[in-house]
Amino acid sequence: MIEGNNAIVTGSSRGIGKGIALELAGRGANIVVCCQSRLDAAEEVRQMVESKGVRAVVVQSDIATEEGARLVIERCVEELGGVDILVNNAGVAQFSLIQSLPDDELERTMRVNLFGYFYMAKYAVENMLARQAPGCVINISSILGMIGGAGKTVYAASKGGVTGLTVGLAREVARYGIRVNAIAPGYIETEMTEWMPEEHRDKLIPRIPMRRFGTVEEVGKAAAFLVEYATYTTGQTLVLDGGILID
Numbered sequence: 001m002i003e004g005n006n007a008i009v010t011g012s013s014r015g016i017g018k019g020i021a022l023e024l025a026g027r028g029a030n031i032v033v034c035c036q037s038r039l040d041a042a043e044e045v046r047q048m049v050e051s052k053g054v055r056a057v058v059v060q061s062d063i064a065t066e067e068g069a070r071l072v073i074e075r076c077v078e079e080l081g082g083v084d085i086l087v088n089n090a091g092v093a094q095f096s097l098i099q100s101l102p103d104d105e106l107e108r109t110m111r112v113n114l115f116g117y118f119y120m121a122k123y124a125v126e127n128m129l130a131r132q133a134p135g136c137v138i139n140i141s142s143i144l145g146m147i148g149g150a151g152k153t154v155y156a157a158s159k160g161g162v163t164g165l166t167v168g169l170a171r172e173v174a175r176y177g178i179r180v181n182a183i184a185p186g187y188i189e190t191e192m193t194e195w196m197p198e199e200h201r202d203k204l205i206p207r208i209p210m211r212r213f214g215t216v217e218e219v220g221k222a223a224a225f226l227v228e229y230a231t232y233t234t235g236q237t238l239v240l241d242g243g244i245l246i247d
């Protein structure tokens with residue numbers, strides 16, 4: 001169900017979202033490329049998407065607010081005719097011990113990583129139901145939402161919430177042919193992990209059974225699998241972590 005369908009990928013100006021947008025575009029989906037601040041980067045992704053022979057629209061909006069999320073859906077409907085695939089990917093990482101956590105960072109992390117996913121899903125599902133379209137929602141969570149990490153408690157809480165959103169919404173909309181799944185990456189090479197000092201990375205790699213970080217292309221392929229082939233799967237989380245969870 002990728003070819004000829006319209007996909008919104010939040011946070012697709014870079015990183016994992018860009019990887020997913022290019023994979024879905026390569027398989028024939030029209031793409032709404034979304035960013036919050038980096039419009040130039042999003043325009044570059046638009047050109048890359050269009051070079052694959054499909055349509056692309058760029059929307060700059062803060063999905064952490066309900067109006068911002070609704071704007072993305074409205075632009076997709078106006079320009080492409082409707083939403084078939086929603087990939088909730090835009091996210092922020094927050095690292096501090098709970099006793100030194102500023103309230104505004106707590107609020108921001110939960111707003112972007114969890115509230116934003118709810119708002120986007122709310123308006124995307126509304127459009128799918130109105131068009132009786134058998135759509136697909138993919139939420140990008142994280143293995144940290146399952147195992148946590150010191151200094152990553154708020155991030156883990158927001159990603160654990162994404163699991164609840166995934167199973168809850170999957171139950172609500174399954175009867176309409178709308179599937180809702182999640183992808184939980186481990187460590188993927190993006191700007192979110194670039195900050196890591198070399199010595200931290202050197203300590204981390206031996207704890208990953210596959211001894212490397214994943215790539216955005218690998219996450220893109222997992223998203224394509226969930227949309228195209230996992231047609232009897234809903235409410236599930238696909239883990240992409242090089243084996244961390246089985247170690």
Ligand SMILES: NC(=O)c1ccc[n+]([C@@H]2O[C@H](COP(=O)([O-])OP(=O)(O)OC[C@H]3O[C@@H](n4cnc5c(N)ncnc54)[C@H](OP(=O)(O)O)[C@@H]3O)[C@@H](O)[C@H]2O)c1
Nearest residue numbers: 011015016035036037038062063090091142187188190192
């Ligand atoms: N990288 C990893 O190892 C890893 C592991 C597990 C899970 N994840 C999850 O995967 C997702 C993508 O991560 P990434 O590493 O690709 O991150 P990234 O490189 O930091 O990119 C983040 C993207 O989200 C967008 N964004 C941030 N806040 C936004 C807001 N309020 N409204 C709209 N867009 C917003 C950014 O837009 P601008 O470019 O305009 O700023 C950018 O496109 C996140 O949900 C993250 O938690 C990542």
